[in-house]
Amino acid sequence: MGAFAGKTIVVTGSGKHKGLGQGILQAFADQGANCVVSDITIDAEAEEVAGELRARGAEVAAIACNVADAEACRALVAETVARFGGVDIFVNNAGIGFRMKPLLEVDPASEWDEVIAVNLSGAFYCTQAAARAMVERGKGGRIINIASQAAKSGFPHLPAYVSSKHGMIGLTRASALELGKHGITVNAVCPNHVTTALGARQNEYFSKLLGFASVEDYLANMAARNPMGRPGLPSDTAAACLWLASDAAFYVTGEALNVSGGEEMH
Numbered sequence: 001m002g003a004f005a006g007k008t009i010v011v012t013g014s015g016k017h018k019g020l021g022q023g024i025l026q027a028f029a030d031q032g033a034n035c036v037v038s039d040i041t042i043d044a045e046a047e048e049v050a051g052e053l054r055a056r057g058a059e060v061a062a063i064a065c066n067v068a069d070a071e072a073c074r075a076l077v078a079e080t081v082a083r084f085g086g087v088d089i090f091v092n093n094a095g096i097g098f099r100m101k102p103l104l105e106v107d108p109a110s111e112w113d114e115v116i117a118v119n120l121s122g123a124f125y126c127t128q129a130a131a132r133a134m135v136e137r138g139k140g141g142r143i144i145n146i147a148s149q150a151a152k153s154g155f156p157h158l159p160a161y162v163s164s165k166h167g168m169i170g171l172t173r174a175s176a177l178e179l180g181k182h183g184i185t186v187n188a189v190c191p192n193h194v195t196t197a198l199g200a201r202q203n204e205y206f207s208k209l210l211g212f213a214s215v216e217d218y219l220a221n222m223a224a225r226n227p228m229g230r231p232g233l234p235s236d237t238a239a240a241c242l243w244l245a246s247d248a249a250f251y252v253t254g255e256a257l258n259v260s261g262g263e264e265m266h
């Protein structure tokens with residue numbers, strides 16, 4: 001049955017293979033949760049992610065949602081409630097993290113506003129929609145924001161991304177304060193580098209920017225600098241989400257938990 005049998009989890013931006021969202025849903029599927037795969041479109045890849053979760057025994061819905069659209073976020077929650085009776089765990093995972101460019105060259109509309117709209121405003125729209133449904137149902141809930149190491153430290157050529165992720169921690173703290181009385185905890189997880197679809201594009205860019213001979217050399221250097229000797233994996237972030245969503249973590253809210261092998265310590 002599993003620790004999350006009968007519970008329903010929604011993860012935005014979870015329709016990609018090897019993504020953090022897929023990893024989170026796999027971990028919850030293995031613990032019996034009903035899973036909602038959501039992404040900007042439900043394409044063949046997202047259908048495969050959903051099919052693989054069904055093969056693990058989970059009840060699965062695949063629902064398209066552009067998180068930059070507040071109405072779409074409300075519809076995602078409404079469809080989930082209609083299908084499964086409620087939302088127990090909502091994970092804000094959708095993100096744009098591959099528009100690397102020097103600060104002086106960033107275009108305000110396409111490279112600043114769009115990133116903030118998806119990474120930060122999207123997390124707010126979904127938090128509000130999910131929290132409204134949780135409050136109305138009266139059974140509490142868990143909201144988890146997938147922030148980043150870039151929520152705690154600056155990184156070059158990613159000003160909008162870094163700003164959006166720092167903002168996610170503010171959203172986490174503000175939401176936690178207001179939602180605690182409803183039995184809803186709100187926490188952020190801050191992973192270091194993971195080679196997902198998004199991460200692979202960062203590898204290409206930063207290995208060149210920093211003068212490494214290859215992506216492999218760049219990743220080897222990253223591993224050597226990490227106290228635990230490797231970059232992150234989706235399963236590391238998923239394990240943190242399992243704990244934050246558990247009854248054991250009821251008294252933990254407003255936190256921004258580093259999952260970085262010790263790379264980030266504050």
Ligand SMILES: NC(=O)c1ccc[n+]([C@@H]2O[C@H](COP(=O)([O-])OP(=O)(O)OC[C@H]3O[C@@H](n4cnc5c(N)ncnc54)[C@H](O)[C@@H]3O)[C@@H](O)[C@H]2O)c1
Nearest residue numbers: 013016019020040066067094095148193194196197198199
């Ligand atoms: N990979 C890393 O190194 C790393 C580290 C820390 C945090 N993160 C964060 O983890 C989250 C997941 O990223 P990932 O690395 O698994 O990459 P990914 O590419 O697998 O996931 C990002 C997802 O967001 C979706 N998305 C983009 N715009 C969207 C929109 N408007 N509406 C809905 N979905 C949208 C994409 O389609 C994709 O499925 C992101 O928020 C990212 O910032 C990643």
